Amino acid sequence: MTALAPDFAEPLEAWRVWRVVGCHGELSLASVMRRTVWPAGEPLRAECLVPRAFGWLRRRPQHDAPEEACDCGIYAADLEEASRYLYDSLPDALARVVGQVSLWGVVVECERGLRASRAYPGSLYVSRGTSRDPDAVDDLAAGLERYGVPVEVLTDDRPTLARLLEALS
Amino acid sequence: MKIGKPQRTYRVEPIETPVPRRARPSEPIAPKPREPARVPAR
16 A cells, blocks of 8 residues: 655644643643643644534544544634634633644645644744733743743734734735 | 635645754643552451
């Protein structure tokens, strides 16, 4: 049997927003929609968390994530799409941060974004306007450096993000 | 995140995994010590 050649030999890059949560005395990135905490130093591996109506009746087998026919996978999009989630309320998070994310493994390209089986942050942008305590953003950024990726504190809020958008467009 | 309908699936196999070596993984959480089994006194 011949193994199929991969479509790409470099990770795909896109953007997403994370919650910042305190977890066992450390700051961690967590998904916005799910309770998933992103580990530092190892890739996040996708698993299908989509609830299935009457799944116990249908006995549908678990599948590898992402699958085209499902909504599962690790989500990312362009900066404009991803940053829509940056200014939501912070009921259970210290902050929301935006950043680039590397995606690899199985990657499903969708109309306005990507769903992947493996991911790791590529860069993080911490903003005072999306932090619960705007005076603590430097500590927040220092805590996130354990992911080993560049962490930048944006001195302003929306105007800086807009400039970031302009520079990348 | 609403990213629309799937269009295509790719296999992406980076030569080098994009996880920086300088990352500091979380300390593993030590399991709670088990209490010794209690043997009823005879």
